[in-house]
Amino acid sequence: MPAPLPAVSLQIVKPSLIRNLLLPIPLLLLMLGFGYGGYLVSSGAGTRALIDSGERQLELHASGVEREISRYTYLPSLLELEGNVSRLLLEPTPYRRDLVNAYLEGLNRRAGSRAIYLLDTSGRVLATSNWQDADSYLGEDLSFRAYFQQAVTGQPGRFYGIGSTTGEPGYYLAHGLVHGGRIIGVAVVKVKMEALEERWEKAQLQAFVSDENGIIILSSNPQLRLKAVRPLSADDKERLARSLQYYWWALNEWQPSSRKALGDGVEEIGFRDKDAKGVEHAERLYLAQSRRLGDTPWHFTLLSPLRDVRREAMIHGVLAAVGFALLAFLLIAWNERRKVLATRLAAREALQQANDELERRIAERTGDLRASNQHLREQIRERRQAEETLRKAQDRLVQAGKLAVIGQMSTSIAHELNQPLAALRTLSGNTVRFLQRGALDTASSNLEAINEMVDRMGRITGSLRAFARRADDHGQARLDKAVDAALLVLQVRLKACPLTLHREFEDACLGIDQTRLEQILVNLIANAVDAMSAQDDRQLWLVGRIEGTFYQLSVRDNGPGIPPHARQHLFEPFFTTKPGEHGLGLGLTLSASLATAAGGSLVAAHPEGGGTAFELSLPMVRPEESSA
Ligand code: ADP
Secondary structure, eight states, X not given: OOOOOOOOOOTTTSOOHHHHHHXXXXXXXXXXXXXXXXXXXXXXXXXXXXXXXXXXXXXHHHHHXXXXXXXXXXXXXXXXXXXXXXXXXXXXXXXXXXXXXXXXXXXXXXHTOSEEEEEETTSBEEXXXXXTSTTOOTTOBOTTSHHHHHHTTTSOEEEEEEOTTTOOEEEEEEEEEEETTEEEEEEEEEEOOHHHHHHHHHTTOEEEEEOTTSBEEEESSGGGTTOBSSOOOHHHHHHHHHHTTTTTOOOOBOOOSEEEEEETTEEEEEEOOBOTTOOBOOOEEEEEEEEEOTTSSOEEEEEEEOHHHHHHHHHHHHHHHHHHHHHHHHHHHHHHHHHHHHHHHHHHXXXXXXXXXHHHHHHHHHHHHHHHHHHHHHHHHHHHHHHHHHHHHHHHHHHHHHHHHHHHHHHHHHHHHHHHHHHHHHHHHHHHHHHHHTOHHHHHHHHHHHHHHXXXXXXXXXXXXXXXXXXXXXXXXXXXXXXXXXXXHTHHHHHHSOOEEEEEOOOOEESSOHHHHHHHHHHHHHHHHHHHTTOSOOEEEEEEEEETTEEEEEEEEOSOOOOHHHHXXXXXXXXXXXXXXXOOSOHHHHHHHHHHHTTOEEEEEOOTTSSEEEEEEEEBOOHHHHHO
C-alpha cells in the first residue's frame, strides 16, 4: 500500500482564533500606556521649559518692580538736605510751611511720585505737595500709619496701603529726618505703581505682588487686587482693619481650586472661574513662581498658564499612541508576512517532496507496469497456444460428439423398438400356433394387435425423427388411451411380473403428442416394474390432479426407492443402475426432454413412506381443441 503524500500545512498562514481575540487587548493597553507616557514626558518637559522661561521672566519683572521701588527710596532722605524743611520742623511758621509746600510740590512733580509730605514727630502733616488740592493732607494726623511709626524710630518705613484721605492705593516710603543727632520729623513719599500693572498687562503677563500680610497689592488682573493669597485668621483681619492699611476694603481670600508644590517657590495652581450665572468653568492650571523682592517683605509672583503645555502634551500623547499603533501595525504586518513567506516556503518544500515522491513512485510503477506488461505478453502468447491446443481438442471432441450422438440415437432407437419387437415376436409366435390349431379368430385378433404394434413402431421411428429434428410438438393426447397403450406395450413384462395397479385419475386432454405421452408412460411404468421385480408385493399408483392450467400425473411405486447418491444423476444420459443390457440410462432423459418440449416437466420425488414417484406435469387443452 502506498504511503500517503506529505500534507502541506497551511495552519501557519491563518492566525489562530485565540490570538485574534486576545491580541488587541494588550495592544490597546500598550497603546494607552504609550499615549499616557508620551503625555507625561511631554508634560514634564513642557513644565520644565515653562519653569525655565518663567524664571527668566520672574527675574526680569521682579527686578523691574524692585527698580520701580528703589527709584524713590532715596527721595524722602533728600529732604534732610533742605534747610527750609528742618527749619519748619524745628520752628513751624506759616511762611516756612508755604516755602516747604512749594518745594515739595515742585519735587513731587519732577520725581513723578503721587505725593510728598512732611510729618512732625507727632505724626501730623506739616507740609505736603498737594497742599493746594481739596483732598490735601495738610493738618492730618497720620501717626497711626505703620510707616510713620517705623520711620520715627529711625527705621526705613515701607508700606503699601490705601490712603485714608483719598482712598487711593499707593506705596509709602518714609524716612526719619535727623537733625543734631535726633529725629525731628518724617518725610513720606507716596508712589503709585499702576504703571507696573499696565506694563504687565501690555506684556500679557499674569503676575502679582503680595505684601507681608499676604495681600495682593499689585496685580495684572484687577479682580485679584487686595485679595489674601493665604488664609487670614480672625485676629489678622481685625488687626488689619484697625490699622486702616487697606482702608475699609473687605479682604477676601483668594483660594485656588488646586495647589501642588513643584519645587522651591514653584507651584502648580488651578482656578475654577465662575461666570455671571455662577456656573463653574473647567479648571485653568497655572505655574506659579514667586520670589521675594529686595529691600521689601513683598513677594512677586508670576503665573504662567499651563494650558498650552498640557495641550501640547496631549497632542504628544496622542502622537505617541498613534505612533505606537503604527509601529505595532507594521510589526504585526511584517510578522504576518514573514509567517506567510515561511509557510509558502514550507509548502513549496513539501510540494517538492511530494513531487519527488510522486516521481519516484511513478518510476517504480512504470517499472512494475513494464514487467507486468511483459508478463501479460507472455501469458497472451501462452493463452494463444493453449487456445490453439483447445481448438484442436474441441474439433476432435466435436467429431467424437457427433459419433456419440449417432451412437446415442441408434441406442435410443434400439431401446424404443426393442420392447414392441419383443411383443411382436411373442404375438407372431402365438399367431402361428393359433393358426396351426385353427383358432382363426384369436389368430386374426393377434394379427390386428401385430398391425397396431407395427403402426406404433412406425410412429416411434417417426417421433424419434421428429425428436432428432428438435421441433416442438404441440399435439394432443388422451391420458386414458396413453395409459392403456403403455400397459399393452408392457403386457408381457407385466404378466411375468404382476402388480396391483391403482388408476386414480380422470381422463384428460393434454397438450402433447399421443405417442410421446405413451413413450413417457412406458418408460416410467417399465422403470417401476424393474424396481419392484425383486419383491412380491408390487403396487403402482397412477394419481392425477389438476394444477391450474397443468395436469399433474404421479407415477408412484412401492419399490426400494432411489439411493441418495443416484438421485442427482437420474436425468443424465446413460445413467443406469441396471446390470448388463437391461439398462441404457436413456429412458428418463428422453422422457424429461419430451415433457419439456411439450411445455411441461418431469421430476423425481422420494416419498417418506418409501418407493419412488415421478411427477409428470403437462399443459391441459380444452376438449373443443381436442375434437378439432
Ligand atoms: P434404464 O431404465 O435404462 O436404467 P432410465 O433412465 O430409465 O434408464 O433409468 C435410470 C435409472 O433410474 C435406473 O437405472 C434406475 O436405477 C433408476 N430408476 C428409474 N426408475 C426407478 C424406479 N421407479 N425405482 C427405482 N429406481 C428407478
